[in-house]
Amino acid sequence: MGARTGAEFLAGLKDDREIWLGAERVENAATHPALSGAAQAIADVFDLQHQAADLCLVPDPETGEPINISHMIPRSRADLERRHKGLERIAEYSVGLMGRTPDYMNVTYAGFAGEQAIWGANGNEAGADHLVRYQKHIARADLSLTHAIVHQTVDRSRGGVPTGFDPVQLHKVADTDHGILVRGSRVLATLAPFSDEMAIYPAAPMPNADPSHALCFCIPMATPGLKLICRDSVSVASNKFDHPFSSRFDEQDAFVIFDDVEVPSDRVFIDGNLAVYNNVVRHGWYPNIMQQTMIRARVKLEFAWGLTTLMAEAIGDSQQRTIPMLGEIWTFAQLARATIRAGEADARDYGNGLWCCEEAPLMALRTALPRWFPRVNEIIRELGAHNLLTTPTARQLADPELRPLIDRYLSGAGSVDSERRARIFRLAWDFAGTALASRNEQYERFYLGSAGRNLTNAHLRANRERAMGLVERFLSEPT
Secondary structure (H helix, E strand, O other), rough: OOOOOOHHHOOOOOOOOOEEHHHHHHHHOOOOOOOOOHHHHHHHHHHHHOOHHHHEEOOOOOOOOEEEEOOOOOOHHHHHHHHHHHHHHHHHHOOOOOOOOOOHOOOHHHHHOOOHHOOOOOOHHHHHHHHHHHHOOOOOHOEEEEEEOOOOOHHHHHOOOOEEEOOEEEEEEEEEHHHHHEEEEOOOOOOOOOOOEEEEEEOOOOOEOHHHOOOEEEOOOOOOOEEEEEOOOOOOOOOOOOOOOOOOOOOOOEEEEEEEEEHHHHHHEEEEHHHHHHHHHOOOHHHHHHHHHHHHHHHHHHHHHHHHHHHHHHHHOOOHHHHHHHHHHHHHHHHHHHHHHHHOOOOOOOOOOEOOOHHHHHHHHHHHHHHHHHHHHHHHHHHHHHHHOOOOOOOHHHHOOHHHHHHHHHOOOOOHHHHHHHHHHHHHHHOOHHHHHHHHHHHHHHHOOOOHHHHHHHHHOOOOHHHHHHHHHHHOOOO
16 A cells, blocks of 8 residues: 555544543544544644655555655665655654654664564564564555553562563463463553554563563554553643644553453564563664654754744843853754764664664763753743743634734734744743643653663663773873
8 A cells, every 4th residue: 555644544543442531432533532633643744754755755675665764674874864854854743742653663663674583583483574574564554553662560679570470561371273362561552542553572671571471563453452541631622823732742642451462473573482572672673763763852952942042032032041041952952963963974784784873872862861851841931931821822812802902012022923922932831831741751751761771771881992992091001
């Protein structure tokens, strides 16, 4: 079929999937009041790939049909640069506020398929073959995937992954005539209501786990026994003037329960093979997916700088304290840009012909973002002050009695009229102050691992040769 349209995507959401929002089982995410805005946003992303086909589409290497560039398996530095342009265009649609647009999982599985030999080690050749065929399927059917790769926290003193057998965590129950039966739970399925399939794959090694926990597979969202419990919605059923982000960019997050779910054999990529499970994410997964996530973050930082600059200009704020804060966000955005370019410039073959960015620069950027994004929100709220709360609505601006008064008392500096001022500060509040903003800040703090974990991994995985050489030169000098 090749690249889908938004209408085709929305039609695919109407099935028997079991998604719970509050006390209600959602019949159709495309029409539910709390979900329809985001459903339409993802539909817009599918339409975008046709509107910007020169950036977002490439021919399938075997069939020639157009597929999203995020499905491409990079085989050179030029491929990564080409993919960069498409990923950037997708991120621009939501200015980075939607962290799990379908390209995230597309890039993930393209990277997995590009490392077939690693997945096929230790007797897992059949699983690796299933995975490669599945990656071609999602590219050609242009599916939207969610994932749940984190183990549910019950008792943190027991660690973040299973030790031995833990019945709460996702595990295999039995073999069936057609596949395997699984039971348990996982978190956190972002984009779940707007996905065609659910992906389970390793996030971190579990060296002391029972092999029944070592699972990797993908299943349709309507698979019997698959239950998704959504967090409280932060979507606002409103217009794009009053709530420019909250009306359409709540991508949702769900707790996942596998209540005796049967997974077909050809959808199983790891079945109890701990050696493979513990090894596959140590190679190309991180440097591959980090290109997508860091491009998204950079777009978001660039938007934040542009927004805060307009906030200051709208009210003529050039105070001594203001300009350095604008420069702070600009610095974040430029450091993100330079870091991504460094990772791409030093890209290399990670094995089997899969090209990924150099990991170290992107790892450094990832460790900084959990501090940068909360600081950006802090700056927006500090610069905005009471102006974030004096923003007339679209209906108030349309009222013939109120509008002249609003124009008189709520205009901005220079030529900034009341409507533009309201738009600017409503954008700012929805970015940094609403329930959606709070959820997004939490997301930025913890996606791809916590800040502490990433700092630890960065230090432990870093190449020490040059740094140690600089030090040893002085330590070895004669007295």
